[in-house]
Amino acid sequence: xxxxxxPTVIDAWASLVRTEKALVDKVEERLKREGFPPLDWYxxxxxxxxxxQGMLRQAGVQDRTQLAQYNVCRLVDRxxxxxxxxxxxCTEDGRSNxxxxxxxxxxxxxxxxxxxxxxIEEHFGARLxxxxxxxxxxxxxxxxxx
Amino acid sequence: xxxxxxPTVIDAWASLVRTEKALVDKVEERLKREGFPPLDWYxxxxxxxxxxQGMLRQAGVQDRTQLAQYNVCRLVDRxxxxxxxxxxxCTEDGRSNxxxxxxxxxxxxxxxxxxxxxxIEEHFGARLxxxxxxxxxxxxxxxxxx
DNA sequence: CCACATTGATTGCAATTGCATAGAACCAAA
DNA sequence: TTTGGTTCTATGCAATTGCAATCAATGTGG
Numbered sequence: 001x002x003x004x005x006x007p008t009v010i011d012a013w014a015s016l017v018r019t020e021k022a023l024v025d026k027v028e029e030r031l032k033r034e035g036f037p038p039l040d041w042y043x044x045x046x047x048x049x050x051x052x053q054g055m056l057r058q059a060g061v062q063d064r065t066q067l068a069q070y071n072v073c074r075l076v077d078r079x080x081x082x083x084x085x086x087x088x089x090c091t092e093d094g095r096s097n098x099x100x101x102x103x104x105x106x107x108x109x110x111x112x113x114x115x116x117x118x119x120i121e122e123h124f125g126a127r128l129x130x131x132x133x134x135x136x137x138x139x140x141x142x143x144x145x146x
Numbered sequence: 147x148x149x150x151x152x153p154t155v156i157d158a159w160a161s162l163v164r165t166e167k168a169l170v171d172k173v174e175e176r177l178k179r180e181g182f183p184p185l186d187w188y189x190x191x192x193x194x195x196x197x198x199q200g201m202l203r204q205a206g207v208q209d210r211t212q213l214a215q216y217n218v219c220r221l222v223d224r225x226x227x228x229x230x231x232x233x234x235x236c237t238e239d240g241r242s243n244x245x246x247x248x249x250x251x252x253x254x255x256x257x258x259x260x261x262x263x264x265x266i267e268e269h270f271g272a273r274l275x276x277x278x279x280x281x282x283x284x285x286x287x288x289x290x291x292x
Numbered sequence: 293c294c295a296c297a298t299t300g301a302t303t304g305c306a307a308t309t310g311c312a313t314a315g316a317a318c319c320a321a322a
Numbered sequence: 323t324t325t326g327g328t329t330c331t332a333t334g335c336a337a338t339t340g341c342a343a344t345c346a347a348t349g350t351g352g
């Protein structure tokens with residue numbers, strides 16, 4: 001049913017996996033070097049922050065970040081412990097939490113961004129033209145079509 | 147020194163990170179479903195297997211897989227415990243280990259490949275033409291140039 | 293309304309990973 | 323050949339992740 005992939009495809013796959021890891025490692029390392037928490041913290045804060053009223057259900061975070069449910073749960077534990085988000089009861093669904101970003105959370109996100117951005121630019125943006133970046137995004141988009 | 151990336155670049159970056167994770171998760175899930183160990187096991191076995199005489203130093207594994215040094219060490223512990231590779235003293239360098247793949251290791255790798263391959267094909271290969279795959283690999287290659 | 297499957301969140305326990313360090317072998321320069 | 327730096331591997335300990343349940347709230351079909 002599924003034929004074995006062509007060498008071209010295998011090569012492209014390997015490039016994808018290796019390159020992504022190499023780049024993320026470099027970007028993460030920069031964040032760590034500057035004393036910031038891991039990228040996942042940023043991504044969660046970002047998703048909550050950009051949601052209406054700075055609120056988002058845990059399940060929403062899960063969808064947007066692709067983290068496993070129990071990982072979201074425990075990452076939120078940590079964020080909450082640090083005072084970066086709050087968990088509130090959801091009025092519409094008794095099972096859900098609504099996460100609310102705090103001023104401290106917003107502030108951390110704001111401070112992380114320039115460092116994250118510099119990493120993206122150095123290792124990624126600076127190596128592609130605008131057309132190439134678009135082309136890349138276009139190709140990647142084809143891979144997640146439903 | 148590092149300007150903030152353009153929206154196009156940020157979008158492409160986000161696509162890269164998200165897409166890679168989504169695809170790897172799907173492929174890993176298939177392996178798990180069929181009772182196989184994680185992808186990293188495969189990658190290590192693969193690298194050792196394809197090296198001359200089925201031997202490779204641990205440091206070589208580290209270079210090729212981009213795993214952290216201590217992770218290679220402990221992953222090799224597990225592989226060794228399962229009888230998939232052996233650690234031997236390196237005759238040329240007293241610090242090094244040489245990993246040797248066993249028959250069992252080769253066998254596992256061989257059995258994992260069709261499952262891995264089917265995952266690559268389903269989630270990746272089948273969604274791209276040969277030209278697109280090449281294009282993608284080309285773009286990714288630009289990102290790791292020294 | 294009553295099962296019964298589903299969804300959202302949590303948690304105990306085991307496995308893995310990250311961090312910091314150690315220690316041995318090698319290497320290069322004086 | 324001694325000193326000091328670097329490479330390669332290993333490990334104790336803490337943090338994170340994965341797995342497999344559990345539990346409560348919803349939703350659904352009869």
